[in-house]
Amino acid sequence: MMHTKLREALRLLGVGETAGRVYLTLLDLAPAPLAAVGSAAGLHGAELTAAYAELVDAGLASGAGGDGELVAPVPPAAGLEVLARHRAAELEESRIAVGGAFESFRRHRLAAYNDDLVEVVTGEAIGPRMRRAWASAREQIRQFESPPYVPVPGATDDALATLARGVRQRVVYAREALEHPGHLKDVIEPCLEAGEQVRVLPSVPVKLLIIDEAFALVSLSIREADVVNTMLVVQPCGLLSALVALFEQSWSAALPLHGRAARPGGLEPTDRRLLRLLAGGAADDVIARELGVSRRTLFRRLQILMARLGAANRFQLALQAQRAGWL
Template sequence: MATGEVGEALRRLGISAAAIRLYLALLERAPVRLPELGAVTALTGAELAAAYAELVEAGLGSVAADGRETVAPLPPAAGLQLLGRRRAAELDASCITVAGAFDAFRRRRSGAFKNDLVEVATGEEIGPRLRQAWASACGQIRQLDSPPYFPIPTATDEALATLARGVTQRVVYSRESLEFPGNLIRSIEPCIAAGEQARVVSSVPVKLIIIDDACALVSLSIQEVDVHHTLLIVQPCGLFSALAALFEQTWHSALPLHASRTPSLRGPAGPPQRPLPADRRLLALLAGGVPDQDIARELGISRRTLFRRVELLMARLGATTRFQLALQAQRRGWL
């Protein structure tokens, strides 16, 4: 391995430049007397003693009782573990220090302006702030989803990557989310198949993303124009708690939405014959309140065929209305 790579690795572990130079020479010449090592590295006196003492403390060099003793490198496993733990503790302490400094700033600003709990992002600031917040999630993301959408071409890939690293995603989609051209196939169904927990309602009260218990992002986009004006970033406070409660209330009142490719049934109440994937998708669209013409277009069938399939499903489940159809399908695990 190149000495430059070893030196850089030691630097990242917190070893000083003089100690690194000494250690690299030690690897090449050991066993060797310490004064001879100092001559090779141009280290003398107190500087040499301090650099080698640093290696001994890190578990990388043998103890030298005096300057005449021969020294050698030690197996680094134990020393590297110690250095790694020490470095991690230093990074944690640094994070706490920076966070504490920001909290102090926020308290001062709060006392002066009373507005630091809600940050406003506009225009081109919105995309980076959305990506930054999404990437920071550690435990769960809760979302109320509806058009219009801010143009982020990598949004689906980022959502799939977040799911892959174990972050729980619970999303309530509006009917308009399912109707939005291509959104169901390109974005919603891949995320559900990857583990996203999804539900659907006719409309959501607000466009909302909640990242862990850290912040809530509220979109103030206007439906009638293709402009994305403002994003509010809400820190933990009374408003944040109200937004979290709003999400949970909407979640509990929404109908489950599953990927059409999922063939399994849940619960013992299903009929002997399992529904076809196309029927499951049809039921999911109906439950979301998607208009008939949009369902027919999504499924690639005529409206007449759509009506005939809905009538067959209603007869099969003993439903007299479409609401009863969605309810029965949910109870049997078809949604």
Template sequence: MSDDDLSAHLCRLGLTPPEAATYLAMLHTGLTHSSGLAEHLGRPFAETARHLGRLGEIGLVSARGPDGDEAVPVDPAIALDHLSHARAAELQRAHASAVNAYRDYRRSVSPQATEDLVEVVTGPRIVDRILHVEGAADAQVLRFDSPPYHVPAGANPTELGNLRRGVEYRVVYSKSAVQNHAYYADNIQPCIAAGEHARVLPTVPVKLTVFDRRLAVVSMSFVEAEVNDSLLVVRPSSLLSALTGLFETAWRAAYPMHFGDRVPPSLRALHLRILELLGTGVTDDTIAQLLGISRRTLSRNLEQLNHQAGTSSRFQLALYAVRNGWI
């Protein structure tokens, strides 16, 4: 790393450019007197002494000599950690101040000035807005998933990345989303395997995603999209609370697409996939297509599942799976 790059990084952590230059010079000179360092930098002695005092307070240099007029650079790990935490705290305070200032502004304007509670996003800006908002999710994403899709209906690297860093996803899929062979293989299955909590309903009431319960995006349905390709961004309001409540109601009514902690290890991976899809309500033809097997192979595996559970029908198999904590 060049001195210019290191100086820029030190300044980002809170040092002034002269302080960063003083520290970098000491990395080259080692133990030095204040006067010698001032001469090396071409700066007044008093200015250099002031910068050394600041670096000493931070912990980047240590005073030496009987009169403390010599200084040497020290291991920066602890000092830079302290600067990093202090900088993060400053940014957090700045964030809180900006949010509070905006709230004060909102309280000061007329109650009728609510046009900023709902924003309409159209055209090519839609995809960028969705990716930006989802990438910034901090704790939880709630979603009704149904075609059509603004973002290409393939893999979702943003969700997979969020799941890896601990963001909770709860998704209610419409049956039409599950029936899409490519979407099921490229998007739904990988996300469930990565930790997404998924359920399914025959249809979902609206195309909706709620981020951290503080912002929602509402997309248009098939019919609406034909005449109005747009996205609604809903900010904190009674409307956002209502949309979140709608999701929770639908979530409780939906059927699970993933399994509990008591699934027997003897169940084959194919049997787990079959059970998962049986709960979605799709047809046998669709299940066979999604799994890439024939109807005859599907029937044979259903017989094996019933035999293992000691059941004789799909209804009994479903009851058995629920009662025994498979689902």
């Protein structure tokens, strides 16, 4: 189980599957000759050399002796920082590319579409159109969620009803969604406990709702005015495929928050909410406001949680809480 989690963590950081096998073998055998490591991992020749070179380039392995015969893993802090920054840069590059392509489409091509590939919905028609979209889902819903929000009475009930029908829901929330007053407690957590799969990113590139493989709803928000006044309904086409690909890449890079499947004994709901807000990057004032406590009480709860998990700081607390299934 531990190797499976570590292999997945390495994959998310951009380490290839073959290089990951070599790294896991290094952890078991090192220091050892590279040939022996390769033999244990079932690799030889150029394939082994390339995998080991990938680990060296990532700052995860190096020679363990002056003669260069022995190899071993090295303290990963610097290497993991480089890998994490590289993955963040890749995601940002993809976000800019897809966002730019969509913006160009919106500005220059939308008016030319006369074949019903894109429908424009405005004003008061947005809420009913969204509710019909939720009701039409049969297999899965994928969503980017962030403020500003359009008032849709019964939206949370619709999501819960969709989950009850067995429709898979995957949502990537922007950090602002967790910080929006009452949103974590009243909207996110009820759906999370009902089986919604939730992940968090510092920001999402666009407000998006993808229904099965049938169509997508794209919100054109005016952030400065905190309103949503226009929405595009995108039917199957190259643009829909690009939006699906953007969601899947963002989903892979986002931080998971777990619900009822991972409920540690003795963890109060307030502490669970605290950890979710902390992992999402919320500021102390926001966390205290959402929990309804003073800053002093917040700091005391943090100290207790760090002591329970053996964490020396908040970063370690979020990391250990994730490993323990507390998020």
